[in-house]
Amino acid sequence: xxxxPDLGILERSELYHGASIAALTxxxxxxxxxxxxxxxxxxxxxxxxxxIYIVVVGRLRVTQTTNEGQQVIMRYLGPGELAGYAVLSGAxxxxxxxxxxxxxxxxxxTAAAFREVMARHPVIAMNALNVLGxxxxxxxxxLRELSTExxxxxxxxxxxxxxxxxxxxxxxxxxxxxxxxxxxxxEMAGTTLHTVSRTLSGWEEQGIVDSGRRRVxxxxxxxxxxxxxxxxx
Amino acid sequence: xxxxPDLGILERSELYHGASIAALTxxxxxxxxxxxxxxxxxxxxxxxxxxIYIVVVGRLRVTQTTNEGQQVIMRYLGPGELAGYAVLSGAxxxxxxxxxxxxxxxxxxTAAAFREVMARHPVIAMNALNVLGxxxxxxxxxLRELSTExxxxxxxxxxxxxxxxxxxxxxxxxxxxxxxxxxxxxEMAGTTLHTVSRTLSGWEEQGIVDSGRRRVxxxxxxxxxxxxxxxxx
DNA sequence: CGGACTTTTGAAGTAATTCAAGGGGAGTGG
DNA sequence: CCACTCCCCTTGAATTACTTCAAAAGTCCG
Numbered sequence: 001x002x003x004x005p006d007l008g009i010l011e012r013s014e015l016y017h018g019a020s021i022a023a024l025t026x027x028x029x030x031x032x033x034x035x036x037x038x039x040x041x042x043x044x045x046x047x048x049x050x051x052i053y054i055v056v057v058g059r060l061r062v063t064q065t066t067n068e069g070q071q072v073i074m075r076y077l078g079p080g081e082l083a084g085y086a087v088l089s090g091a092x093x094x095x096x097x098x099x100x101x102x103x104x105x106x107x108x109x110t111a112a113a114f115r116e117v118m119a120r121h122p123v124i125a126m127n128a129l130n131v132l133g134x135x136x137x138x139x140x141x142x143l144r145e146l147s148t149e150x151x152x153x154x155x156x157x158x159x160x161x162x163x164x165x166x167x168x169x170x171x172x173x174x175x176x177x178x179x180x181x182x183x184x185x186x187e188m189a190g191t192t193l194h195t196v197s198r199t200l201s202g203w204e205e206q207g208i209v210d211s212g213r214r215r216v217x218x219x220x221x222x223x224x225x226x227x228x229x230x231x232x233x
Numbered sequence: 234x235x236x237x238p239d240l241g242i243l244e245r246s247e248l249y250h251g252a253s254i255a256a257l258t259x260x261x262x263x264x265x266x267x268x269x270x271x272x273x274x275x276x277x278x279x280x281x282x283x284x285i286y287i288v289v290v291g292r293l294r295v296t297q298t299t300n301e302g303q304q305v306i307m308r309y310l311g312p313g314e315l316a317g318y319a320v321l322s323g324a325x326x327x328x329x330x331x332x333x334x335x336x337x338x339x340x341x342x343t344a345a346a347f348r349e350v351m352a353r354h355p356v357i358a359m360n361a362l363n364v365l366g367x368x369x370x371x372x373x374x375x376l377r378e379l380s381t382e383x384x385x386x387x388x389x390x391x392x393x394x395x396x397x398x399x400x401x402x403x404x405x406x407x408x409x410x411x412x413x414x415x416x417x418x419x420e421m422a423g424t425t426l427h428t429v430s431r432t433l434s435g436w437e438e439q440g441i442v443d444s445g446r447r448r449v450x451x452x453x454x455x456x457x458x459x460x461x462x463x464x465x466x
Numbered sequence: 467c468g469g470a471c472t473t474t475t476g477a478a479g480t481a482a483t484t485c486a487a488g489g490g491g492a493g494t495g496g
Numbered sequence: 497c498c499a500c501t502c503c504c505c506t507t508g509a510a511t512t513a514c515t516t517c518a519a520a521a522g523t524c525c526g
């Protein structure tokens with residue numbers, strides 16, 4: 001009875017999409033639930049990679065921290081997305097830290113349980129390849145942007161991606177549906193919070209965005225796209 | 234008779250490592266050979282992703298080009314490595330261009346032939362997951378470097394990776410075993426050839442490297458590591 | 467030996483960081 | 497309910513690392 005909604009979530013997840021009812025049921029049977037409050041950590045960079053999760057409700061921020069303590073945000077994970085990909089690809093430790101930015105519900109599997117399900121249902125392995133492929137390509141794009149574009153453009157790309165991934169239509173525009181500080185944007189776009197602040201102030205004047213304390217709304221996606229495409233060059 | 238060496242190459246490749254003789258034989262039977270001279274293109278960014286290759290001998294440079302024509306080098310591929318990962322992960326076009334930087338021999342498969350082999354031998358799918366996982370992590374590291382480190386450090390990291398991946402011990406140090414221009418290094422480290430040239434000149438004075446026209450030798454790996462670790466901060 | 471490509475180096479310019487200070491909002495505790 | 501405190505955000509000014517522009521010198525190959 002409680003299972004039905006979970007199966008639906010699994011069916012719509014990037015990892016189990018297209019799997020048979022049998023596979024979904026089996027996957028669900030070997031899963032466990034996990035709940036995180038805001039700022040709780042799901043898995044920590046450097047820890048042994050023993051579990052894999054699917055986000056059911058909520059959102060996680062995945063970061064990597066340098067020896068010097070600087071953080072980079074690798075991505076945000078929303079409903080249906082996979083956390084703990086290290087288990088998929090046989091890495092022994094988690095390369096990043098996943099922290100809840102909202103109240104978050106997950107379904108989890110131990111590495112052994114997951115491998116068992118994947119071995120029995122090849123479609124899951126194919127989905128796993130797709131997940132990694134998509135993320136890898138995403139990374140290539142970001143690397144390319146970071147190598148070739150100036151800050152304003154990179155920030156525009158960053159915000160467009162966030163709007164596409166976690167945007168909520170409102171009367172005033174597309175609102176990023178979770179708390180997002182200047183510092184967060186800086187850690188995604190490869191710059192400082194100061195430069196982000198200045199850039200957003202400029203955009204605000206032009207009516208492109210509307211923002212406040214840990215809150216961002218895209219008012220004019222068109223103009224933002226033009227900036228991302230280098231119209232400002 | 235000619236097959237035996239090929240099977241050995243396959244066995245040692247990142248994609249077929251650990252596969253059974255039956256699987257290797259089957260894979261070999263459905264493969265075709267391809268040979269490229271220097272500067273010939275194996276696959277082009279944006280082209281339909283219909284084939285996948287393993288490098289047997291030689292080396293490829295994988296690049297992505299922006300709308301404005303700027304290039305970024307995503308990676309180099311040496312013997313045993315896979316070219317055309319798009320086929321693995323179900324992308325419909327190649328995200329980058331692969332060009333030979335040396336005379337290069339490859340074994341190739343059509344997408345259909347490869348999927349057939351992979352479906353029959355799950356170990357290959359697991360290897361594929363590992364390949365993508367390793368590349369993804371590599372990309373995360375580079376993104377982190379690009380976001381948080383200054384040019385000299387990034388360049389040091391770049392050269393250390395090249396030395397590890399394609400280094401040849403010589404009397405004078407570790408030589409990067411393929412032609413590598415200042416421009417190439419710039420496109421890997423996210424800077425300009427001018428800055429690379431100046432940096433290498435500095436390193437040359439300190440006896441850390443020895444370089445010339447499209448040629449780089451690491452003389453003092455220790456010192457280069459220190460620079461990469463931020464000792465120069 | 468000519469010509470194309472690669473590298474070097476100087477000088478000027480600039481985007482972005484760093485340093486510094488202050489202001490504003492949200493939540494908490496008295 | 498008000499005041500206090502903690503974050504987060506903003507903005508100015510100084511600094512700097514790097515790019516861009518420019519020219520010349522090597523180096524390799526045919």
